[in-house]
Amino acid sequence: MIKGKVWKYGDDVNTDVIFPGRYTYTVTDPGEIASHALEDLDPAFAKNVKPGDVVVAGKNFGCGSSREQAALCLKYAGVAAVVAASFARIFFRNAINAGLPTVAAPEAIPHINAGDEITVDFQVGELTAADGSSYKFTALPPEVIGILEAGGLVPYVKKELANK
């Protein structure tokens, strides 16, 4: 369960504005990756985001490139979850594998505003908006929960290899 302050964006937020291509092969330090998060969409984001904040957006969040830093930059910036109407599939995968929870809750999006405080209960699959309204979302399948619980794909694979 998380409770966090909302950064709200629109539809089709693409990977180039989440993490610009000009940094993909040269920036590797987590702190530096975080410092470019959403740089071409909202330059204020990286400077002001607080650990536990939640990114909320419209449909097709993370469309475009397969670059993983698009998920990592948000994770490293301390984002607790991304809530969107829908996700581009590679971003969805990258987020899970980075241990960054994603919530697809299309009905909730219009009821969430920038700066709101929202609650997401992953166990129950329920999101509660600042106005008190709540929205169910499909809980992730167990394979995926396993990866999130391990903290991402790398720790998950490490665990698997150790068990072999």
Add this chain to the structure above:
Amino acid sequence: MPQTFAEKIFSRKAGRPVAAGEIVVLEPDRLLSHDNTAAIAATFGEFGLERIVDPDKAVIVLDHCVPAATEKYAQNHLEIRKFVEANDIEHFFDVGEGVCHQVFAEQGFALPGELVLGADSHTTTYGALGAFAAGIGRTEMAALYATGELWLRCPESLRLEVTGEFGADVYPKDLVLYIIGDQGADGALYRSVEFAGPTVAATSPSGRMTLCNMAAEMGAKNAYVAPDEKTRAFLAGRARRTFDEVLPDDGAAYERTLSYDVAGLEPRVACPHTVDNVVPVGEAAGTRVDQIVVGTCTNGRIDDLVVAANILRNRRVAPAVRVLVFPASRATYLEALGIGALATLAAAGCIIMNPGCGPCLGAHEGILAAGEVCLSTANRNFRGRMGSTEAEVYLCSPATAAASALHGRITDPRTVRA
């Protein structure tokens, strides 16, 4: 139960019937990566394993920033070469061989009925040859190097039936831009897109690659064209091993079936800054351009270069425009050289570049300044992708690109017949 292509491949690989929506753990047949292999290798290093599990599955192509533009890129390439050597990776294609997707297909790695995962979003391209091919992330590739398997969700399927004959100067690129404009950037989100119908059957493997490559721009997980005579002819003498063609069953459950008729279709242009912002070329015509790019994994093949050369033969590109031509691979380069297409393009004033991605992802070789406009045969026109966030990128077919080169303005290719 009749199955879609995706369900059939998943069932075959899983060894049990798998329906759309199920998550299964599968072992892919081939793994593709490019300049991002250094990052993958670094993550792989965290697992503490000596070597990757199956080096024969790995195909690595250096293409994104080749030759290295800066010391950092050079260092990146160096680390990849070390990783390749340490793991005895045989299928390694160093600087100069071409764009990964073209090299992968040309070298006979993309085969009907095989499961390919690539650390690149346009891995969808190999569906043109009947493979199930999808893009994944770097960490996933590292996990695959460590375990040989990965969780995958069997996608729902979308069938696109295309009929009619292309008019003069209208190409598969125009069709796929039209479809993306119609369906939107998320029109095929998570879906397996099956291109079918007489028009697709009549389209060359190269044109099919353009369709499947661009399917990524409507969110598709993979794209597919049923293998046929044309596929077999392309693969003859190329295929790295024998293969089993996998075809969807009649009566399979498609989430949607859409019909398109290309008769009367006009050339299309995707306007800044999204790929689904598509208009008939007439609506963008007259837009001044500073740079034109002919190339990339979408449209840098021999037929694309020939189309451009035919339009530019014995003509000159407008003085104010830089026309950069990137053959998609060394093989394409040599073929274009052999038939005189490169000489024609160079004589017309084009700049012939080395095989590779060029400025497609904004790393080097043709970066845009603020206020500049580029017309490209690539697949993406996102803000800032090719340089300045104040620059604009339009997407089109090689014919529209070449016609526009003559005037330094976006031009309907039908008005400047070859």
